[in-house]
Amino acid sequence: YVAVGADEIYASPASMVGSIGVLYNGFGFVDALQKLGISRRLQTSGVNKAFLDPFSPTTEFQKEKLQTMLDIVHKQFITRVKEGRGNRLHVDDETFSGLFWTGEQALANGLIDGYASSGQLAREVIKITDIVDYTYKQNVFDRLTKNLGTAMADELPVILGMKPGLR
Template sequence: MSDSDQRPPGFDPQRNPAPDLWAAGAPASAPAPAAAPAAASEPGWERAALEGLARSVLAEQRSARRWRIFFRLAWLLLAVAVAWGLFYQSATTPSKSAPHTAVVDIKGEIAAGAEASAELVVAAMRSAFEDEGSLAVVLLINSPGGSPVQAGIINDEITRLKAKYNKPVYAVVEETCASAAYYIAAAADDIYVDKASIVGSIGVLMDGFGFTGTMEKLGIERRLLTAGENKGFLDPFSPQTEKQREYAQAMLDQIHQQFIAVVKAGRGDRLKPTPETFSGLFWTGQQAVELGLADKLGNLDYVAREVVKAEDIIDYTRRDNVAERLVKRFGASIGAGMAKALSSSAPQLR
């Protein structure tokens, strides 16, 4: 029997080919791998990816830098605005206003470069006198003293301004009004104190140190070259001669007499001098009133309300601005300390 006779009826070998038995026994083929990304098939795709990453990093850095610059400028503008505001406040003088009591603070050491320097105090007093609304000027004093030169400048200016503007000047003492501070107060029309204030110390001193004996014990030789017999006068490492001591004492006595003359001229008949008045002693406010060194007990509010009859108080005190304070604190303080050490032998009313 032939193969064709064994096929079922209606079977078409063209449409239904016989299965391949060898292929049926073969293992199923593995699935085709996924197609690679299109970028991977392009040449130089790695370089393009790196360039994109670099551009992204640079953009972030530029953005961070812009923000840093913005914040720095903002802080700088804020600091400038604050400094300008404080400077403007300290530099401008009060405008002409309603009747009031003008106040000028004299606090701390009276010295050049200090807040109680003649430069700042005189400028404040001029502004106070020039204001038509000020009925009187009150010097609010709390100072242990200082330079007789600075005090003398302020004292002279008080006398001049009183005569020019015909306005009274009152000194109001808080804790202390001694030496150079009292030199200034003596020019006031009246001096008001608290019963426990410290007042007086009408005297002059010149202080320093001598290290000659110590240097000899330590075997240290002072090598000082001068041109002029007295150029090394008051040098702490050189011995003081009797002639130099007498010269310094005569200078102090002269300044002391100037101080006494200023006090007598300012206090006049109100002063009740005793052998101790000009000895450099100081007294309480209550004692000062009894000795004629002060007039009455009273504070700033009392003087403004009861004496000046103008309860409104305007402060004309000149103070350093922010920039000046920073310079003094962080830089100039070193130079100031050196200058102070070099000038420590200058006469002082304290």
């Protein structure tokens, strides 16, 4: 959703782009509680305060209310994508179905404007000259102690006589 506010959108050819839809995830533990012999005590104020509570059965009212909300947000999302992409967007039956595409397919469908990494974008599009790379790089000491620690942990049971080793 955030990307639709940008003037231009860039991705890698191998990026996964799209997924224009709305998703709600939840779990239902009603059957599990019954199988375990657990009874739940729930008190609320407000008839819908326990709306979609995972330990209570889902009602038709809850399903319908949630679906209505998801549909409203999906329509808002579609509107923003259409406004943001304008004439560049090629709409078909799958565009707003929640499917996603490779960056290559997204470029052909008008979902993105081109290919670029974040570094390329910073240098070539935004024109930032002094880019700081915050990628963690292990120094020699870190690599050595990590490997030494792993080797020692592997041999400790053998040293303590807890398991046979290869000698």
